[in-house]
Amino acid sequence: MSTREENGREPQRGAVGDGAPPEGWEAPRERWLSTVVRPAFGPRSVLLEVATRLLIPTILVFSVFLLVSGHDQPGGGFAGGLVASLAYVLRYVAGGRRELAAGMPMRPEALLALGLLVACATAVAPLLFGASVLEAASVTVTLPVFGKVKFASFLLFETGVFLIVVGLVLSVVSALGARMEAEEEEVRIVRARTTRFGRMRGGPR
Amino acid sequence: MLLPFLLALHAVVAALLPPLARVLGTRVFVVACLPPALTALWVLAHAPDVVAGQPVTSAVTWVPALDINLEFRVDALTLAMVLLVSGVGAVIFGYCARYFHTGERGLGRLSAVLVLFAGAMLGVVSTDNLFALYVFWELTSITSFLLIGHDDRKEHARRAALQSLVTTAGFGLPMLVGFILLGQIGGSFRISTLVADPPVGDPLLPVALVLVLAGAFAKSAQVPLHYWLPGAMIAPTPVSAYLHAAAMVKGGVYLVARLAPGFAEVDPWRALVLTFGMATMVVGGWRALRQDDLKLLLAYGTVSQLGFLTLLAGTGTQVAATATIGVLLAHGFFKSALFLTVGVIDHQTGTRSIAALSGIGRRMPVVAGAATLAAASMAGLPPLLGFVGKEAALEAYLPGGDPATALPSGAAAVVLVGVVLASVLTVGYSARFVWGAFSTKDTVAERRVPRPAAAFVAAPVSLAVLSLAAGVLPFAVDPVAQGYAAAFDTSGEPYHLALWHGLTPALGLSALVLVAGALLFHRRVTVARVQQALSRWPDADRGYHGVVHAIYVVALRVTRLLQSGSLPVYLGVILATLLALPGARLVMALASGDVAPPGAGGNELRFWNTPLEGVVALLIVVTAVATVREHRRFPALILVSAMGFGVAGLFVLYGAPDLALTLVLVETLTTIILVFVLRRLPATFGTRPDGWAKRLTVLLCAAAGTFIAVSLWLMTAARTDPPVSLGYTSLAREAGGDNLVNMILADFRALDTFGEVVVLATAAVAVTSLVLLRRSRVVEETDPGPDETEEERAGARTGEGERT
Structure with a gap:
């Protein structure tokens, strides 16, 4: 693992015999992701990293599209949130937990809190105007480029749902995936240290 | 009416105290004094009207749909309670400023919780709505939990706090059920309406009353739920003085006294109140006689007095009601004075053990004088308020009263014996307290202790003097007692609180009690030996731990049984339940023909709509x-x-x-x-x-x-009905979405x-x-x-x- 990380640019050669491709043959020569890449599973893959780099912006834009088009077409806050979180999961799979942390806009707990806050605010805001809880209101305006655009209060509510879904998935991923990965690494380090000590003690003087 | 604002003032001041404590140190308690002092002044200003039978009322709507409103009503009983809660409270808060050292841990929290507690207690005694009463009641449970567990680094303190919370709040739940029942069958959740027009004859009324009494008994530490009160003595002494002399434990007595005018005649009420009250009175007095720790002695004394108060408050006759107010006030004054005295002794000498104290009376004559005065009031010596109250109490159970309103003679005789017995014990432990705290004992080496500051001693002295003043001038207290006792009908002349009623049987009994009590104190070595021999009695504290442990064990067993940890077993149980209940029902319905398999009309089975x-x-x-x-x-x-x-x-x-x-x-x-x-x-x-x-x-x-x-x-x-979604299409278009x-x-x-x-x-x-x-x-x-x-x-x- 450590050799792969250090020689990220140079693919390793001749490590394994009997006709199999050398370890790390898939590793890219360019830097495609924002951190020193250490994938969650298996070796680095140029295909995965390039695809991640190119796809993530598209996926995120698509998730926003799903969110705003939800009230006329299939989509909505829940589906949009799932798509957006899939983008982060892809990033994690390709680049490991450091990459995930680098890509997160804020901590998952903060996302959850923000989402709950937005949803609560939308729920309670109508009370201030004498309406009942969660009563919807919509405004249609004509914008220069987009033409007639409708803004409805349930879009805000859906945004809250969107944020909560992203927060949920990210916290599960960072708990189950990233934290487990960190633990495994820790255990590995501890083991490596104990074996080294053992060798030193038992070795020739 | 100002009362809601006074309650809010308590909350606001409590919120301000923690930051203030950082600046003011122990002087923060002087600020904490303000809300209760203002409340006491306010209620005193209204006292003439209240005593004349015109209660002060106000209401704030809260949840009108459920008939839950913050209604307040200050009548004579509330007046007496507010004098204790706020008046004595203000004195104790002032004392705190001297008792605690600057830089002590958690002063801000302590002062804030004390004020919150005072506010909650004020709410309990002044509200006229059952639900509001319950809310305030549980607020006192929670704040007292925090107060008892003030020294949160001691495991002992945490355990005592938890014990008191589990007991009082745990029995508060059946009380809530009782309140709801009471309100449902009475048609109103307003206490004054219920008491004035009780739903007598309803078969559910006894159930409701038993449930309510359970809550009141737990709060007022009646046997066998009295164990939490001595345990709670782990709290700082001023806190004990406030919680256990003036405020919290009086909550249960207050509730009994509040409901007694309406419900004392309903069946298990009197039996319960008299039995539990008498048992508590005797057990508390007996246990107080053998304590070495002065504070524990007072704690068991409090248990005994609470039994006495519950008995009086629940009896439901005019004389007993008059006595209730007398003893209530007397106990509030003398017991807090005694607790504060113990606080002074503890503060100056560092111990509360009778076996380690000697010569304190000579070093602190003023404190000793005040404590003796208060203890004399506790023992029922004339001319103190305690004597006046006890005289009335004895009169309440003497035969020869009005046959229409009096108790059945057999019950009255038993209760009278119980009261006399408990009073003898009370005289015994009162004397033991004074002797243990202040006497010069030959067997104990005397220690040099610093004299307490005058301001420190002022609080217990003023409370002791109050006991004397109210005893000498009973006509200051009597109107309050009459105001409360007027709710009970009496055919003859109403009984009044007074020092001298003539040569009555009650006076003779009082004298007998004093003599017997003095004898009990004189033969204290023999008494100690008897107590030693009988010490294998069942212990309520052990009972509490047994119950808690049993619940824990059962919970653990149930968890082990149900949570086997195997996913197949969980799924199997779920599926088997699904098949056993709805599945069996479906098969039965199909077999009997209740549910017909769909036939014609487009519902028959098709292979597919499209081959896809x-x-x-x-x-x-x-x-x-x-x-x-x-x-x-x-x-x-x-x-x-x-x-x-x-x-x-x-x-x-x-x-x-x-x-x-x-x-x-x-x-x-x-x-x-x-x-x-x-x-x-x-x-x-x-x-x-x-x-x-x-x-x-x-x-x-x-x-x-x-x-x-x-x-x-x-x-x-x-x-069978058209789907609910039929109208959704048009509604969705209206709302602006497809x-x-x-x-x-x-x-x-x-x-x-x-x-x-x-x-x-x-x-x-x-x-x-x-x-x-x-x-x-x-x-x-x-x-x-x-x-x-x-x-x-x-x-x-x-x-x-x-x-x-």
Whole structure:
């Protein structure tokens, strides 16, 4: 693992015999992701990293599209949130937990809190105007480029749902995936240290 | 009326105290004094009206739909209680400023919680609504929990606090049920209405009263629930003085006294109140006689006095009611004075043990004088308020009163004997207190102790003097007692609180009690020996621990029984229940013909709508069978997700793209997340069931699948009313959206969605914290202790539940 990380640019050669491709043959020569890449599973893959780099912006834009088009077409806050979180999961799979942390806009707990806050605010805001809880209101305006655009209060509510879904998935991923990965690494380090000590003690003087 | 504002003032001042404590140090208690002092002044200003029979009232609507309003009503009984809660409270808060040292831990919190407690107690005694009373009541439970556990680094203090909370709040719940019953059968939740027009004759009334009395008894530390009060003596002494002399424990007595005018005649009321009151009185007095710690002596004395008060308050005659007010005030004054005296002694000498104190009377003559005065009031010596109250109490149970209103003579005789016995014990422990605290004992070496400051001593002295003044001038207290006792009918002349009633039998009894008590004190060595011999009595404290332990053991057993940790067992139980209850019902309905299988009219079974459905169904069936036959975890996971995609395909064919989209996304995501977990698990499933276990599993699963399929088929055909969704299309257009599913989620049923996202957020936090919990253990996995593995297994189990 450590050799792969250090020689990220140079693919390793001749490590394994009997006709199999050398370890790390898939590793890219360019830097495609924002951190020193250490994938969650298996070796680095140029295909995965390039695809991640190119796809993530598209996926995120698509998730926003799903969110705003939800009230006329299939989509909505829940589906949009799932798509957006899939983008982060892809990033994690390709680049490991450091990459995930680098890509997160804020901590998952903060996302959850923000989402709950937005949803609560939308729920309670109508009370201030004498309406009942969660009563919807919509405004249609004509914008220069987009033409007639409708803004409805349930879009805000859906945004809250969107944020909560992203927060949920990210916290599960960072708990189950990233934290487990960190633990495994820790255990590995501890083991490596104990074996080294053992060798030193038992070795020739 | 100002009362709601005074209550709010308590809360506001409490919020301000912690930051102030950092600046002012112990002087913060002078600020804490303000709300109760203002309340006492306010209530004194209104006293003439209140005593004249014109209660001060005010109301703030809170939850009008449930008849829960913050109604306040200050009558004579409330007046007496407010004088104790706020008046004595203000004196004690002032004393705190001298008792605590600057720089002591948690002064800000202590002062704030004390003021909050005073506010809650004020609410208890002044509200006229049962629900509001309950809310304030539980507020006192919680604040007293914080006060008793003030020294939170001591395990002992934490345990005592928890014990008091479990007891008082635990019995508060049946009391709430009693309140609801009372309000339902009485048609009103306003206490004054209920008492004025009690629903006598309703079969549920005795049940309601028993439940309410249970709460009141727990709060007022009646036997066998008295154990928490001595335990709570771990609190700082001023806190004990306030909680156990003036305020909290009087809550139960107050409730009994409040309801007595309406309900004393209803059947189990008198039996309960008299039995428990008398038992408490005697047990408390007996235990007080053998305490070495001065504070514990006072604590058991308080238990005894509370039994006495409950007995008087619940009796429900004019004389007893008059005595109630007299003893209530007397006890508030003398007991807080005595507690504060103990505080002074503890503060100056560092001990409260009778066996270690000697010569204090000579070093602190003023304190000794005040304490002797207060103890004399406790013993019922003339001319103190305690004597006046006890005289009235004896009179209440003497034969020869008005036959129409008096108790049955047999019961009255028994109670009279009990009261006399407890009074003898009271004289005994009062004398023991004064002797133990102040006398010069030959066997104990005298220590030089610093004299207390004048301001420190002022509080106990002023309270002791109040006992004397109210005793010498009983006509100052009598109007309050008359104001309360007027609720009870009397055919003859009403009884008045006075020092001299002439040569009555009560006076003779008082003298007898004093002589017997003095004898008891004189022969204290013999008494101690008898107590030693009888010390194997059942201990209520041990009973409490037994109950708590039993609950714990049962909970553990139930958990072990139900939470076996095996996913197949959980699923099996769920499926078996599904088959046993709704499944059996369905079979019965089909057999008897209640439910007819759908026949003609477009509902008959068809093979498919389009052949494409057949293809998708085939995919689902193939993946399902393959999943069951797969031995490796990872391929099984992939097959399950493939099956999910097949179901999504069905949704598409039936014109539900929204659903299909969401399902595809969820399937993808869960597959990825499960892969994270699978890395940790063995590559193949462990042992699979064989023989009978396998046959049972197959049978159960097949039956459950059949049941669900058949019931779905029947249910979709069983519609009797037009679907609720028919109007949704036009409504959705009106609301400004074409996607019906989304309009339902985000607009029509937005509240449901809101609830669901809250659940999602909670689940996210729960998953994270569960994994965090495991984290520290995985690293230390080299040497797991037996407890750790147990917990870890539990954590893993719950985590699994979240994931699936």
